[in-house]
Amino acid sequence: MPIEVDVNLKPYNSFGLPATAHRLVRIRSAADVRRVVDHPKLGRAPKFVLGGGSNIVLTKDVDALVLKMEIPGIRLLEERADAWIIEAGAGVPWHQLVQWSLDEGFPGLENLALIPGTVGAAPVQNIGAYGMEIKDRLDSVAVIDLVTGRSVLLPASVCKFGYRDSVFKQTGFGGLSGKSVITHVRLRCPKPWRPVLGYLELERKMAETATPQPTARQIFDWICEIRRAKLPDPAVIGNAGSFFKNPLVSAEQCRDIIGRDPHIVHYPMPDGSIKLAAGWMIDACGWKGKAVGGAAVYERQALVLVNRGEARGAEVVTLARAIQESVYGRFGIRLETEPLLF
The missing domain is CATH 3.30.465.10 (Uridine Diphospho-n-acetylenolpyruvylglucosamine Reductase; domain 3)
Incomplete structure (x- = not known):
């Protein structure tokens, strides 16, 4: 079982942030995991599981043993x-x-x-x-x-x-x-397959194409088109997708916020709570396009933070915390991050 030393993790996280794994093992089967567990030294070492690296913000080198998950099939x-x-x-x-x-x-x-x-x-x-x-x-x-x-x-x-x-x-x-x-x-x-519709963007596609009963392939194509139009490709601009969760609040809290900001985008949930659009709140606070060093808020979608060049993890975290404070100051809502800040 090869153990790689001082591995550059920049290609292995979608934000493209610099960090080094002091030790890394590529896991290509369940048996590889057991070999690590049974290893006299690696078995007791702290572990850091790394998949596509699309949901992490690396702010430092990784001392734990990195298990790079590459199981195919x-x-x-x-x-x-x-x-x-x-x-x-x-x-x-x-x-x-x-x-x-x-x-x-x-x-x-x-x-x-x-x-x-x-x-x-x-x-x-x-x-x-x-x-x-x-x-x-x-x-x-x-x-x-x-x-x-x-x-x-x-x-x-x-x-x-x-x-x-x-x-x-x-x-x-x-x-x-x-x-x-x-x-x-x-x-x-x-089985049988039934489409999951109801989202405004999908309803628009149905109307634009005069397709009241879309196939699974049509829904797939529409969603790919919608996502590509508003979200950056990590292969082109480093990012971790949606950086903040859409907060859930009570109906009473939502009414209070609407009283102050009547245009806030919100969605009723089946359990009676209300989901607020975090991207709308961030945009309303004037963050779209703003940057801290190489980290910036994406111009097309305020919910996404991007790497404009040689961003470091600390810059991403600083920008995220500034956004959180700004949104809290205006709306009284503390946004939670989606990616793991490591």
């Missing part, structure tokens, strides 16, 4: 009367899996098209977009304990999914952050 695991169950390795790019599922005739993931990152990281963050989250399609997750090396298949019901949250991200009692690593993910594509 996608397959149809089982066809049931009510669903297709597909399995993918943790190292597979998420968008590649969505494309594969459509090409093979297993629709159901199209609303999650073009989300950056790897399959193994998707349940950690409970990725979501356009009316769908991965929890809506997750069947189970194959996990290995980083202390014992024991393999467990966890059903979706025990993953404690929340808004951009899961048991894999939680550190308290019962949380699995830093204690386990995901090797494979199994997803459930329901």
Whole structure:
């Protein structure tokens, strides 16, 4: 099992931030994880799991042993009367899996098209977009304990999914952050397929194209077009996607904010809470296009912070904290970051 030393992590995080991994092991199978756990020196070392690096902000070098997840493979695991169950390795790019599922005739993931990152990281963050989250399609997750090396298949019901949250991200009692690593993910594509619509941008596409009953492929193409129009490609401009969570508030809180800012964009949720558009609030505070060093707020979408050149992690964090203080001062809302600040 090769151990790489002093590895440059700039190519391995979508923000393109400079950092060095003092030790790195490439994980290409579940057996590789067990080899690390059983290793006389590496087994007890702190671990840092790295997938596509699309949800982290590196502010320093990584002293922990970096497990670079590169487990490949996608397959149809089982066809049931009510669903297709597909399995993918943790190292597979998420968008590649969505494309594969459509090409093979297993629709159901199209609303999650073009989300950056790897399959193994998707349940950690409970990725979501356009009316769908991965929890809506997750069947189970194959996990290995980083202390014992024991393999467990966890059903979706025990993953404690929340808004951009899961048991894999939680550190308290019962949380699995830093204690386990995901090797494979199994997803459930329901039969018969039904489109997930309702988002304003999708309704506009339906109207523009006179397509009241779009296919899964049409929804996939629309979402790719929408995302490319407003979000920067990490291969061109370094970024970690949406940097802040859309805050959830009570109906009473929302009425109070609307009283002060009648135009604030907000969405009622099924549980009675209200989701506020963080990007709108950041834009309203005048942050669009502003920069701290090489870190800046994207001109087309205030929810996204970008690397304009040689940005450092500390500059990204400074900009993010300034935005948080500004939004709190105007709206009384403390924005939470989506990516892990390391």
